[in-house]
Amino acid sequence: SKVSWFTVTVQPLSASAPRFQSEFRPLRGHCRESVGPSARDPTLCFQAVAEKRQPSSAPVINCLQAALHFSAPGPHRFPRRLPSLQSSKPSSQPAGPGQFRSGRSALVFFFFFKPRLVISGGPEHAPGSPLVERGRREGRRMVGWRVAVLCLWVSCGSAAGQLEYSVSEETERGVAVGNVAQDLRLSAAALSLRNFRFLSSHGEPYFEVDLASGSLVVREPADRERLCGDKAACVLTYELVLEDPLELHKMHVHVLDTNDNSPHFPAGDVQLHIPEFLMPGARFTLPNAQDADEGSNGVLSYSLSPSQHFRLDMGSRVDGSESPELVWEKALDREQRATHRLVLTARDGGLPARSEDAQVTVVVVDTNDNAPVFERSVYRTKVPETAPNGTVLFRVQASDPDEGSNGEIRYSLSNSTQAKLRHHFHVHPRNGEVRVAASLGPPEALLEAYIEARDEGAFGLASTAKLLVEVTDVNDHAPEVNLLTFSSPVSEDTAAGTVIALLSVRDEDLGPNDKVICSMSTGGPFKLKASFDNYYSLLTDGPLDREQVSEY
Structure with missing residues (x-):
């Protein structure tokens, strides 16, 4: 078989022992370049390369001579005595493996060194020397070896690439x-x-x-x-x-990975409730976007739609990751604008980039910073003196720009109203109706009272409005004529224009209802002449003749 490359790693069992590692690349070619004709013998080639590449003071390997006869026939063809080698394996695990690998074969060596092992590579270790033969005999018994070698040979054609x-x-x-x-x-x-x-x-x-x-x-x-x-x-x-x-x-x-996923906000749109009394600089955490893509295709940046009151910043979490934060830059007034709608955009780093938006709704939470305000500062009305109890005089109306209990209003008579007038009026606490609670008495120039509007916030704020009630007169009295002086009988020779009676006229009503016009029925030589302030004189207006008319 052909050997492309392999690595041998020797690791002592003791940490104090020296570590030996040697790498051999193309074995046969290297042997030809390094040791010449000896490359025909794989055993000698291995020994020569090891000795040439290592300093003389470092340990070299010559105990594998028999195992490396992988292509030569004979008693040393590997795997020889593999069961014995396996049975002699020490109880501790191998400290390090070496792997021989090619496209079609693999040879794996596991070396077990004891701490003080020193193997030299001098002439006495050449093949056939007494020392080597003695090592082979001891290797058969596997007793007293200071080096244990386990080699696993996978036959050509079954290796893994x-x-x-x-x-x-x-x-x-x-x-x-x-x-x-x-x-x-x-x-x-x-x-x-x-x-x-x-x-x-x-x-x-x-x-x-x-x-x-x-x-x-x-x-x-x-x-x-x-x-x-x-x-x-x-x-x-x-x-x-x-x-x-x-x-x-x-x-x-x-x-x-490809940029086939857009960022998305698992939490969807966001709603934040921010008290209007907070100072600028407050920060509010916004949700992170997620992107199933990896690397630069994942979420890369965030942006926020333009706003006069807010800006976007990146904050750090406990685990070191970053998250978008909404920073309050300018004071908010709920009464001017109760809701702010922003758009948070997450964008990935793909080409082309993908993005997704989330709506951020900022609801400004109210504080009780406004007192109720009446639609008019003075309410004026007229009411007849005969108005029965329960008559609605008018309805006051106040408004409060705050919300919730801070904007709910209750109406009442203010303590500024005179005590003698308080029982004449009743104010409905919710709708602001002012009704007659008792007789308003005789007509007067004007009745003055004060209405208070107070909100129901934790520290209720109040305002007042003036109430002017004019009690009008009703023509419910007839004039009264009083005869002040009267001369009777009257002599028939009394001259015309002589005053024979003085009278006054009085009406209990007021205003135009107290104006009186006096007249006298026709008959007789008499007339009425107004003097002043409803006073009249009765005068003769012609000659009197007792014989014709003795009484009028």
Whole structure:
């Protein structure tokens, strides 16, 4: 068989013992260059290379001479006394393996050194020397050896090779990924002749080998995110089997990520409630976006729609990861604007880039920073003096821009109202109706009261409005005539224009209702003459003749 390369690693069982490692590349060619004709003997070649490559003070290997007669017939052809070697294995595990590997064969060595082992490579260790023969006899008994060697030989044609391919996810069906036959140094026809089998450990065969061309082609498009989730590397492993002779090869297909997924916000749209009394500089955590793609195809950046009150910044979490944060830059007034609508955009680093938006709604939470305000500062009305109890005088109205209990208003008579007037009015606490609660009494110029509006916040704020009620007169009284003086009888020779009576007229009503007009029924030589303030004089208005009329 042909040896391409192999590595021998020697590791002492004790940590204090020296470590020896030697690598041999193309063995036969190297021997020809290094030791000349001795390369015909693999044993001598191995010994010569080891001695030439190592300093004289370092340990060299010559105890493998018999084992390395892999191509020469004779009593030392390996594996000789393999059961004895296995049975003499120490109880501790091997400290380090060395692997001989090629495309079609593999030789694995496990060396077990005891701490003070020193093997020299001088002339006394040449093949056929007494020292070497003695070592061979002791090796048969496996008693007293300071070095235990376990070699496993896998016959030519059954060794494992490994093929590596890569393909982008979602590659269409039928696309060739590589050529298995060429990479195995076989013709396409050899695949069928040697009963090629393609074994998959996955539920779905995403790839297949075209026996006519030897090409590895896509059978079903592979979704990297579904196959491997968030793993950094997505590798599908397959086994390739050939017969006559038996060969087993592993094949790894690396499924490469493509930017086929957009970022998305698992939490969807976001609503934040921010008290308006907070100071600028406050920060509020926003949700992270997720992207099933890996690397630069994953979420790369965030941005926020323009806003006078907010900006976007990246903050650090406890685990060291970053998350977007909303930073409050300018004071908010809920009464001016109660809701702010922003757009948070997550963008990945793919080409072309993919993005997704999330709506961020900022609800400004109210504080009781506004007192109720009446629609008018003074309410004025007139009411007749005869208005019954329960008569609605008017309805006051106040508003509070705060919300919730901070904006709910209760109405009442203010303590500023005179005590003697408080029982005349009733104020409904919710709708602000002011009603007559008791007789308003005789008409007066004006009744003055005060209405208070107070919100129901934790520290209720209040304002007042003035209430002016004018009680109007009702014409419910008849005039009264009072005779002040009267001269009777009157002489018939009394001259015309003589005052014979003085009277006054009075009305209990007020205003225009107390104006009185006096008149006298016709008959007789008399007349009324107004004097002042509803006073009248009764005068004679012609000659009197007792004989004709003696009484009027």
